[in-house]
Amino acid sequence: MGKKFFGVIAFVAIAAAAGWNYQQNKQEVELSDLALENVEALARGEGSGNCKWRTGHSSATGWIAICDSYGVGYSCTCGDIKYY
Template sequence: MKKKIIGLIAIVAIATIAGYNVCASQNNMKLSDLTLANVEALAASPEVDIPYICVGETKACYDPYYHEVFEGYRWR
């Protein structure tokens, strides 16, 4: 019984120290200005254009960006 309690205390102590070290290392992480600029640029505008989804001979199309249905081709 005594060995179980000592083992449990040791496991809790190791977990506490490991958790503190992980938290401390994450708080010291600094991002460069270039990295922050890249994150902001990627958040502002997507790099890919969402294509229209067209089916059938009448070319009934769906625009997933504007959530519209239209016929034929349309230029943006």
């Protein structure tokens, strides 16, 4: 009786774990409002040609040039970074 009982318990545990795993994988992922805004902001920069260079300085990196929509310099590809 002991082996049969433990076999049934093991089967039930495995079936419960498999069912829980199936449910977890079936659920859809919902992005927060902040994540959606970040995706939209990144998509707006692609191929728009509206980005320009801007510069900044920090003690850790020295001078840095960043290409983004806040820049006022020459046109560039959005997202580029140069360290000087």
